[in-house]
Amino acid sequence: MKRLLLTLTAVAGLATALPAAAQFQKPEDAVKYRESAMTVMANHFGRIGAMVNGRVPYDAGQAMSNAEIVAVMSKLPFAGFIDGTPGTKKGSASPKIWSDRAGFDGKAKKMQDEVAKLVVAARANNLDPLKAAFGEVGKACKSCHDDFRNP
Ligand code: ASC
Numbered sequence: 001m002k003r004l005l006l007t008l009t010a011v012a013g014l015a016t017a018l019p020a021a022a023q024f025q026k027p028e029d030a031v032k033y034r035e036s037a038m039t040v041m042a043n044h045f046g047r048i049g050a051m052v053n054g055r056v057p058y059d060a061g062q063a064m065s066n067a068e069i070v071a072v073m074s075k076l077p078f079a080g081f082i083d084g085t086p087g088t089k090k091g092s093a094s095p096k097i098w099s100d101r102a103g104f105d106g107k108a109k110k111m112q113d114e115v116a117k118l119v120v121a122a123r124a125n126n127l128d129p130l131k132a133a134f135g136e137v138g139k140a141c142k143s144c145h146d147d148f149r150n151p
Pocket of ligand 1: 042045046138145
């Protein structure tokens with residue numbers, strides 16, 4: 001039993017220490033992972049958008065919990081952009097991600113920074129700063145999509 005526990009602990013330690021590519025059994029799994037993370041992020045960002053655009057009433061608690069989910073999700077997609085997995089379809093990951101990794105990483109960081117500000121704005125209990133922060137996150141999303149998605 002003790003040996004089994006030691007083995008399991010060693011395997012768990014190895015799993016978190018493995019490079020990003022080894023988190024996925026197949027390249028398609030990495031693509032599914034990053035696209036799923038962005039789908040969830042977009043869903044919760046969209047719920048804030050509905051408040052910002054007046055489609056649903058402003059609710060500070062909802063704004064906050066959705067912003068926090070967006071903040072967690074904003075960290076996840078990037079482990080899925082493993083080598084050799086550009087897409088070909090319209091809107092999928094452009095080969096430019098791999099030829100200009102620094103540019104891509106910079107845009108990812110900009111988005112994460114703006115999302116962190118969205119969380120701060122959601123805490124302010126006031127729609128105006130939320131609107132402003134929402135706009136900046138949207139711009140950061142679009143800026144990366146314009147450059148790094150297949151046309
Ligand atoms: C969203 C969403 C995006 C961004 C982008 C902003 O709600 O799903 O990809 O905002 O459209 O321009």
